[in-house]
Every structure is written in C-alpha cells, then in structure tokens.
Amino acid sequence: MAEPVRDSELKARIDQVLSAFVEQEAGLLVAIDAQLKPVADQLRTAVADGKRLRAAFAYWGWRAAGQPDSEAMVRAAAAMELVHAAAVVHDDLIDESPIRRGAPTAHLALRYAVAEGPGQDAAGRALAMLTGDLLMSWAGQLFAGCGLPAAYLARARPLWATLARELVAGECLEILRTRAAPSEASSLEIVRYKTAKYTVEHPLHLGGLLAGAPPALLDTFTAYGVPLGEAFQLRDDLLGVFGDPRRTGKSNLDDLAGAKPTALLALTLAGATGPDRARLRALLGRDDLGPAELDGLRGIMIRSGARTRVEELIAERATAARGALGRAALPSQAATALAELVTAATARTS
Numbered sequence: 518m519a520e521p522v523r524d525s526e527l528k529a530r531i532d533q534v535l536s537a538f539v540e541q542e543a544g545l546l547v548a549i550d551a552q553l554k555p556v557a558d559q560l561r562t563a564v565a566d567g568k569r570l571r572a573a574f575a576y577w578g579w580r581a582a583g584q585p586d587s588e589a590m591v592r593a594a595a596a597m598e599l600v601h602a603a604a605v606v607h608d609d610l611i612d613e614s615p616i617r618r619g620a621p622t623a624h625l626a627l628r629y630a631v632a633e634g635p636g637q638d639a640a641g642r643a644l645a646m647l648t649g650d651l652l653m654s655w656a657g658q659l660f661a662g663c664g665l666p667a668a669y670l671a672r673a674r675p676l677w678a679t680l681a682r683e684l685v686a687g688e689c690l691e692i693l694r695t696r697a698a699p700s701e702a703s704s705l706e707i708v709r710y711k712t713a714k715y716t717v718e719h720p721l722h723l724g725g726l727l728a729g730a731p732p733a734l735l736d737t738f739t740a741y742g743v744p745l746g747e748a749f750q751l752r753d754d755l756l757g758v759f760g761d762p763r764r765t766g767k768s769n770l771d772d773l774a775g776a777k778p779t780a781l782l783a784l785t786l787a788g789a790t791g792p793d794r795a796r797l798r799a800l801l802g803r804d805d806l807g808p809a810e811l812d813g814l815r816g817i818m819i820r821s822g823a824r825t826r827v828e829e830l831i832a833e834r835a836t837a838a839r840g841a842l843g844r845a846a847l848p849s850q851a852a853t854a855l856a857e858l859v860t861a862a863t864a865r866t867s
Contacts, residue, residue: 524573524857527591531572534595538659539564555630559623559648563602566618570749570862571597571720574742577858578724581851582734589664593727596663597720599656604684604715606649610642611692612775618766623648653681665727673726680719687711691778696802699778699786705747707778712753713746717862740841741855744834749862751831754779755824756867758815764867769811776802781818781827788821835863 543557575594584590608614609622616622627648628641657677661670687710694703721738730738756765757772758781772779782801789797797817800810818824838859842852 524854524861527573527576528569530588530591531569531595531598534592534659535564535598538595538655542655542658555627556644556648559606559626559645560652562620562626563606563623563648563652564599567598567601568861569598570858571601571716573854573858574717574720575724577851577854578721578730578738579728580724581721581738581847581855582725582728582730583848584728587665590724590727592663593660593665594720594724596656596660597715597723599652599659600680600684600715603649603652603656604688606645606652608688610645610649611688612771612777614767614771616762616766616768619763620766669727669729672729673723676719676722676726680715683710683719684715687714694778696776697778699780699783701780701783701787704778704780704783708747708750708754708780709743712750713743715746716749717746718742734845737841737845737847741838741845744841745838745859745862748831748834748838751780751827751834752863752865754781755827755831756865758811758818759824760866766867770806773801773811773814774804774806780830781823784823784826785818785821788823788826789817790820793817793820831863835859 539561543560546553546560547557572591572594575597576590579587579590579594605617606623609617610624613624614622615625620626622645624642624645626641627644628637630644631637631640660677663670687707690703691707691711694707718739719742721742722735725735725738754772757767757779758769760769762769771777772782776782785797786794797814800806800814803810806814839856842855842859845852847855
C-alpha cells in the first residue's frame with residue numbers, strides 16, 4: 518500500500534516547485550535588463566507564501582480519480598497557485614489595498630522603482646498590473662510544461678478558459694456593485710465567481726480531468742467544491758473585519774473603506790436598526806476610518822445579527838461539502854484529505 522501524503526509534505530513539494538520555477542523565470546526576466554529587478558522581486562514576493570489550498574485541491578482531485586502520487590501532477594497543481602498570485606496582485610490593485618501579508622502591496626512597492634514625480638503612483642500601478650498579467654501567463658506555462666502526457670493535458674485545457682472567464686466575471690461584478698445597496702443573493706453571486714470556483718471547484722476539476730475522471734465524480738467535486746469555496750470566502754469576509762491583522766496580514770478597514778458588497782455588509786444593512794443603518798451608511802466608503810469607527814462598525818454588525826448569520830452560512834456550506842463527500846465512494850486517502858480540507862478552509866484565523 519502506498520504511504521499517505523501528508524498535508525505538510527504536499528505543501529513543501531508545491532513550495533519547492535514554485536520556488537524553482539519563479540527563480541528561473543525571474544532570472545530570465547532580469548537577464549533582459551537589470552532595471553527589471555524590482556519587478557522580479559515582486560514576482561517572487563507574490564508567490565513566496567501561502568496555504569497552497571488550491572494546489573492541494575487539484576492534487577486530491579487527481580488522487581480521488583484513482584491516480585497515484587505524481588511529481589508531474591504536483592507541478593500541474595502548483596500552477597493553480599500562480600493563478601491565485603495573479604488574482605491577488607490584481608485584486609489589491611483594484612481595491613487600492615496598502616498591505617498584503619504584512620508588507621506593502623505590489624502597486625505600492627513598485628512605485629519606488631520609478632522616478633519621483635506626478636506619474637509615480639500611476640507607474641507603480643501599471644507595473645503591478647503587468648506583474649499580475651505575467652503571473653497568469655506563468656500559470657499556463659507551468660501547467661503546459663508539468664510533464665504529464667499531452668493527452669492528459671488536452672482533457673483539462675478547456676477548463677482554463679472557464680476559470681479565467683468566471684474569475685474575471687466575479688471581479689467585474691464586485692466593481693459594478695461596489696457602493697450600491699448590496700443584497701445577500703448578489704453578494705453570494707460575487708463570492709461564487711470571484712473566489713469560490715477558482716479556489717475549490719476548478720482545482721478539483723483540473724485534477725479530475727487530468728486523471729480522466731468520469732462525469733459523476735466531477736459532479737461530486739462541484740457539489741463539494743462550490744459550497745466549500747463560498748464558505749472559504751465568507752470566512753475571509755469575517756476575518757477582513759474581525760480578524761487579527763497580525764495574522765491576516767491585512768487591514769481591517771479595507772472592505773469597509775471600499776464599501777465592498779460582501780454578504781456581511783448586505784446582512785448588516787438588512788438587519789440593522791434605523792440609527793445603526795444611518796451610521797453605517799455614513800461611515801462606509803470613507804478613507805479616513807480609524808480604530809473608533811472600526812469598533813462602531815463592528816458593533817453594528819454584531820447587533821444586526823450579521824456576524825452570527827455569516828457564521829451560520831459558513832457552517833451550512835461546510836455541512837453541504839461534507840455531505841457530498843459522504844455520498845461519494847472515493848479512495849480512502851483522498852476522502853480523508855478532502856474532509857480535512859473542509860476544516861482547513863473554514864476554521865482558520867488567517
């Protein structure tokens with residue numbers, strides 16, 4: 518019997534693949550011109566850390582289809598982390614977020630790579646946009662060169678178009694609905710397309726398609742992956758306001774200053790009393806929010822019942838994901854790993 522793959526060992530293998538790939542590609546970039554070093558440094562930073570959940574889901578999608586451990590599959594799975602890195606750089610740029618993982622975001626760090634002057638901020642933003650674009654290109658490059666047979670890759674290649682379309686659709690919907698009156702349904706639609714699908718369902722489908730999974734197994738991945746991906750983002754929304762910045766690496770004020778149409782905000786507006794609702798509307802979207810305003814907004818979210826309701830939504834979706842696993846006849850190692858990933862995605866502090 519094959520030895521089980523431990524989460525820590527899989528993460529280490531994914532980290533190794535990403536480190537080697539990024540070092541090689543960053544070196545080739547700087548070889549064009551040494552002035553590109555700040556961009557190369559940000560490419561390294563974008564990929565340097567992470568939970569590697571998306572790669573783990575891709576790997577276990579492969580194993581759930583009955584395939585053995587494979588270094589080539591680990592490389593293919595690691596490509597999902599480059600998709601995530603690209604999405605993060607672009608998301609921070611769109612949201613004008615100042616901090617990610619406790620360090621300046623790419624568009625702020627890269628402003629110092631250009632000459633001081635009126636266009637410095639715009640130049641930093643342009644460089645960050647191109648950094649994100651290159652990371653997305655790298656994802657396809659790593660996937661195509663992972664070492665799996667061409668026939669395997671062909672089965673999964675159409676998924677990349679779906680992934681990109683739905684990820685961009687979610688980002689666009691968030692922009693279009695920011696500062697509008699959010700509803701729970703519209704907020705959950707953004708969650709589904711901006712994060713849920715590319716975090717869980719699409720990686721599982723990637724691994725499954727590479728492995729030649731039958732349609733019934735892909736349906737199981739959807740029944741498990743969509744609710745779990747939504748729960749993952751709902752937890753992110755709570756951590757964005759109530760989490761410890763020392764653990765999340767982000768400011769608690771980002772979503773509030775940006776008036777992001779999160780489910781947490783939609784539920785707060787729906788459940789708040791008249792005075793609390795008026796206070797909430799007066800504070801949302803302001804760029805001068807401080808600790809006192811944050812405490813006040815947190816109080817409104819708690820009194821409205823929104824914080825409790827989001828926890829309930831997370832629990833409901835985690836239960837649905839576990840139920841989908843329970844109804845499927847998966848190899849024991851894959852079933853155990855996917856069950857553990859439910860907890861890793863939903864019960865976290867960062």
